[in-house]
Amino acid sequence: MATVLGPAGHGKAETRVVRVTRDGATHHLKDLNVSIALAGDLEQTYLTGDNTGVLPTDTMKNTVYAFAKEHGIPSAEAFALRLARHFVTSQPSVRRASVRVEEYAWERITADSRSAARGGAGHSFVRQGRQVRVCRVTDDGQRYQVLSGLSGLTVLNSTDSEFRGYPRDRYTTLAEASDRVLATEVNALWRYGWTGEGDGPEPAWDAVHARATQDLLEAFAETYSHSLQQTLYRMGAQVIENNPSVDEVRLSLPNKHHFLVDLEPFGLKNDNEVYFAADRPYGLIEGTVLREGAEAGIPEE
Known part of the structure; x- marks a missing residue:
């Protein structure tokens, strides 16, 4: 053969x-x-x-x-x-x-003051x-592709998040939530339109990174979330809207589930106050947000 x-x-x-x-x-x-x-x-x-x-x-x-x-x-x-x-x-x-x-x-x-003096x-x-x-x-050899980003940025909203209206079958046990904790670890990459092919000076790498990071945080905090997918899209869109040098944002958001603890055996009511933070298994939400009309990047191997 x-x-x-x-x-x-x-x-x-x-x-x-x-x-x-x-x-x-x-x-x-x-x-x-x-x-x-x-x-x-x-x-x-x-x-x-x-x-x-x-x-x-x-x-x-x-x-x-x-x-x-x-x-x-x-x-x-x-x-x-x-x-x-x-x-x-x-x-x-x-x-x-x-x-x-x-x-x-x-x-x-x-x-x-003492250590400063030393x-x-x-x-x-x-x-x-x-x-x-x-x-x-x-x-x-012809052009660059530059992806910048971050990993391991853990964020949490203690309210303004729900998850309802999903399909159910015989294996579905998850209860709908109208007020839940939404937590994730942000792993983000954004692709610059700059390729080194005569399209202007290099972006201000540090400044764009700082602004994009802030955009991710602000969008997460300010979005009333009906799903983590919706939040993902808003996070990527805000980076592109506020950073003209960025054409694409790739996001991977593991859902850091927080489940309400059943306190009834102890005669206590759990009014969205006490949670169990589960590390696995976890939902993994991934998506890409593109600037409309942007050229495709170099494929990654």
């Missing part, structure tokens, strides 16, 4: 790099997790073991560290763009480079929650 090689590639996953920029006694911190995937004319290494076109994954790791030193990390997106373009322009066998970045946020610890205020940090900033850059 004949066989052929399908889509294939190689890369270096999860290179952790921390870049400290020293501005006198005040330091600035960037903490990234970088994954690189390369594809192109690599068939022979799979078919015959000829490694002529195979850039070692260790070299990819070293490039991350060298670029952090030589070019700094102005933003996750800018760093990923530089890496992606480097690999497709420096390696003849590489036709496509994808770079994914997770950024872990650190907050400067506020110093009291100079400790400028270099002490604390990790912020579970929220992670993410980006994915794809470069096919």
Whole structure:
């Protein structure tokens, strides 16, 4: 039976790099997790073991560290763009480079007067929650595709949410809810219209990220929700409405179910006050919101 090689590639996953920029006694911190995937004319290494076109994954790791030193990390997106373009322009066998970045946020610890006098205020940090900033850059040698976003942003509305009117069958036990807790962990990616093909300057990555994050939070908080699907659409739509550089928003929202606890055995009434927070199984609501008329992006492998 004949066989052929399908889509294939190689890369270096999860290179952790921390870049400290020293501005006198005040330091600035960037903490990234970088994954690189390369594809192109690599068939022979799979078919015959000829490694002529195979850039070692260790070299990819070293490039991350060298670029952090030589070019700094102005933003996750800018760093990923530089890496992606480097690999497709420096390696003849590489036709496509994808770079994914997770950024872990650190907050400067506020110093009291004594530690400030010792100079400790400028270099002490604390990790912020579970929220992670993410980006994915794809470069096919002609144009970029930049996806920015976040993961692990946990939000909760204690009211202004219901779920009613759904179909029922013999296996349905869920009771309709006219006032429920709505909680989810926001995992979002937004795609920029900017591709580097003469369509203006690069977006202001940090500013757009901050505004889009705020839009997601505001839309979640201000939408009276008849379903998590409705809330998802409103969240994506608000990001696009308020950020002209964004053409597409992809959202994955696991429903963090909160069930009312039955307190009747204890002679108590539970008036939407005491809940059991279930971690699994959970509903998973996913969807994409597009700017009308926007061009399709580069397919992700």
